[in-house]
Amino acid sequence: MVKYLIxxxxxxxxxxxxxxxxxxxxxxxxxxxxxxxxxNFIKEKELIPDVILASAATRTRQSAAIAFLxxxxxxxALYLKQELYSTSxxxxxxxxxxxxxxxxxxxxxxxxxxxxxxxxxLSGDGYITMDTGQVFILKTEIxxxxxxxADTCTxxxxxxxx
Numbered sequence: 001m002v003k004y005l006i007x008x009x010x011x012x013x014x015x016x017x018x019x020x021x022x023x024x025x026x027x028x029x030x031x032x033x034x035x036x037x038x039x040n041f042i043k044e045k046e047l048i049p050d051v052i053l054a055s056a057a058t059r060t061r062q063s064a065a066i067a068f069l070x071x072x073x074x075x076x077a078l079y080l081k082q083e084l085y086s087t088s089x090x091x092x093x094x095x096x097x098x099x100x101x102x103x104x105x106x107x108x109x110x111x112x113x114x115x116x117x118x119x120x121x122l123s124g125d126g127y128i129t130m131d132t133g134q135v136f137i138l139k140t141e142i143x144x145x146x147x148x149x150a151d152t153c154t155x156x157x158x159x160x161x162x
Contacts, residue, residue: 003140004047006107009115011035011133013059027062034133035063037161039070045157047137049107051077055084064109084110089117097146124151134160
């Protein structure tokens with residue numbers, strides 16, 4: 001069975017000068033446009049996720065909400081996960097592995113460097129650096145999400161608003 005993992009890095013966020021903590025940083029106008037562009041790209045590819053998992057940080061919550069609305073996710077479940085903030089690549093894989101096998105299109109919205117490390121690990125490609133608002137779509141032939149591991153995915157699409 002073919003499954004898709006959609007990896008979206010949050011849009012550009014304001015610097016620490018505007019917020020009291022990294023967790024509370026909000027998207028800039030460019031960041032909002034980056035996410036709208038990424039969401040429209042996903043929609044054009046007809047890969048609307050069944051489930052979106054997003055870090056609970058403000059910029060990722062905003063990114064997930066914008067993407068959700070832009071993709072017109074009528075049947076998509078959106079979950080905010082505190083564990084996706086200030087985490088490790090291994091923790092992200094563990095969270096993804098816990099997802100139900102009936103989910104065919106799974107989206108994660110998070111942060112770097114963990115997302116870059118995740119892409120590199122799953123695809124087996126050289127180190128991949130994700131820019132803010134960039135989306136990568138990976139294809140995998142695994143039956144269960146808990147089979148997600150090194151070299152089990154192929155990057156089929158990527159998009160970034162320049």
